[in-house]
Amino acid sequence: MPMPTEERVSQLVAELVERRGFDLEGVAIAAAGTEHAKVKVIVDSDGPADLDAVADLSSDISAALDEAGDFGETPYLLEVTTPGIDRPLTALRHWKRAQGRKVKIALRPGAESPEGKQKFEARVGASTDTDVALVLGGKHKPHRVTVSLADIESAVVQVEFNPPGAAELELAGGVAPGRPRPGAREESEEEVAAVSSTEGIVE
Structure with missing residues (x-):
């Protein structure tokens, strides 16, 4: 064929x-x-x-x-x-469109980790050509850090069944315009x- x-x-x-x-x-x-x-x-x-x-x-x-x-x-x-929802982020436009989403991140070997480990979950904040803001700590102790995009080996958006905390989402700068809010109903839509x-x- x-x-x-x-x-x-x-x-x-x-x-x-x-x-x-x-x-x-x-x-x-x-x-x-x-x-x-x-x-x-x-x-x-x-x-x-x-x-x-x-x-x-x-x-x-x-x-x-x-x-x-x-x-x-x-x-x-x-x-x-x-x-799909669980998309990998491989270009700058992907990071911008994923603002407000939770991602699983793997850092490159030797990169300094804000979490003290090479793999962790964070919520995506605003991004520039070189850096991305990440919200760590989940609903209970959210805090924002900045990580160089060059230090990130892989990042995959996670499916969420519950909405994030208000403070966590505020630190991320909200959800990218035109994108659904994280949560079960929005995922299905x-x-x-x-x-x-x-x-x-x-x-």
Whole structure:
């Protein structure tokens, strides 16, 4: 079954994604059974997930893939989605969009830790090109520190089932504009708004 590479699909869709006001966060291609392919395009933006905008982008991408003809006669299922709640933070825009969220952080070897250990959880505050403010101590003893982004090896947003304390969230500077507040109800809403699927089949 002929399939284009993820890099090739990224090249085909990048301009369409940008034109619709999204950032392209990744492309994944996998065989779905013996005669079908699944193409997943992950996008994100500063504002809340807009299902209509995602659906319009999905139509644009489907038309572009059909026109390019890289899948030949192989049927494919296209899914355009935003990142899940437990997203890794790998770019500055990810940190800005994660403000107010709880993250699990791993520091690089040799980096000085505000917690005295290389792995810890914190709430994301405001970030600059070089640093990020982190709120430690949870609901009971929240306090803010600043950590160099260069010292962070990995950071993954955590799913939260209870809202944070008011003082903790205030120290973080609140939640990024257009993003849901941490907590069970908001988590489920973001999941619902995130997915739009369409099927493109090249005859």
